[in-house]
Amino acid sequence: MNIDGNTEFVAHLGWPTHSFKAPMIYNPYFESVGVNAVVVPMGCKPENFAHVLRSVFALENIRGALITMPHKVSVVDLLDEVTPTVKVAGSCNAVKRDAQGRLVGDMFDGEGFVRGVKRKGLQVQGAKALVVGAGGVGCAIAASLAAAGVGALDLFDVHAESAEALAQRLRTHYPRIAVQAGRRDPAGLDLVVNATPLGMNPGDPLPVDMSRLEPRTFVGEVVMKTEMTAFLTEAKQRGCPIQVGTDMLFEQIPAYLEFFGFPTTTAENLRAVARVQY
């Protein structure tokens, strides 16, 4: 990477920074295609975030910002415009200036999930889906499934009010989708997503009753710590097509690249040049 006076940067804002992976994915990609840009980790504590965001976007060679924990929710209220995906997800992980100088935000965590299952052959348009877990990632996936035209969405969370609140936001922004909170029966569905942390630790219970899962149902996972979680292993044994957690990560990067106006590529190419292994 040859940083010089013409280099643009993408601010990667979060705290702590130690587990950041984006620099090891974007920067080797930029190098490989000759884009003069760099993702720079910037550790930012919550109390400083509002003025830091304003200031980094006052810099002339900023191309955009990747927003990560703990700022994904608080950033929403600092922006001039956000997508329905941000409004439903309740969080935002990408910010840029538009041509009028306004700060605009979008959310690609769920988009990565959706792109991945689409590329694996799932017809998302009109599909019936279940998302288990209505935390940050579950809300993001539900929001992106809605934006992609899903027909029906079942939402479940052990905190019933979280699933209900997500359902309400979906009904507001996507009145045509059949949204239902409180059920987690995988039977008869096209897509079942584990968006809970279940699977992080050995012995975790499975997110749904696997005996009710049909072989035709696509099964997706958000846990990245283990590639083949017990949930995915059992789904695969039942014949279900599956998507591993890290696919969501790599599949969302082309969406980010498009958002920031960089030349884009495939998730496979990004994986191939990344300096981080999964």
Next chain:
Amino acid sequence: MNIDGNTEFVAHLGWPTHSFKAPMIYNPYFESVGVNAVVVPMGCKPENFAHVLRSVFALENIRGALITMPHKVSVVDLLDEVTPTVKVAGSCNAVKRDAQGRLVGDMFDGEGFVRGVKRKGLQVQGAKALVVGAGGVGCAIAASLAAAGVGALDLFDVHAESAEALAQRLRTHYPRIAVQAGRRDPAGLDLVVNATPLGMNPGDPLPVDMSRLEPRTFVGEVVMKTEMTAFLTEAKQRGCPIQVGTDMLFEQIPAYLEFFGFPTTTAENLRAVARVQY
């Protein structure tokens, strides 16, 4: 360069950024010695500088800032503490947070010049010097010569009041140095410095009366556009030891590295790994 979640950054603040050279000097050096840090060019217009400076120093992984045009003067009033060199030079090109969280500034343009002539054998302590040109770089060199213990300083500028103002600042901070403004006679001196733009263009007049220059006098140059300016060429012909303009640039970087707390090295090593040619 492998930027990751543990990478620290040095903000290189100025505008425009296109002619920035520091990233191509520091970053290859950091790579060559395995320091996980990166100099990032950040284009900042004057109207945004004050809040940008405050915000970048609110980031957790900032190691410091390189300050360049047009902010070298305006930054001084934004800092909690500056060195006498900054006060005399009237400008600052390096900022860091100290252990108490205060923003402290120093100025190394002149330090680079002084380190260079010292390493070439000049005894600066007690020396009699003439600095022609009391603009930004002339003031910086005079300030660093004073900090290095020069015995007498003659200052000259075609704008007499600039030389006089610099002389006053020197007298305030270094009352023991014999400071005199308005003379540019090189006779009888240990060091003569061209700190004017004379030499940028062919046919420029020489900064001093060369017939009065003694072979024992060390001659230094700040013009970088041409390595051997007419001034240096003629001084060398007269037998004077000389220092070219770019030495000031490379010699100041070890001073910056020390200031920011990085492992330091020699100007020669920095030149050897730099991705910029002079």
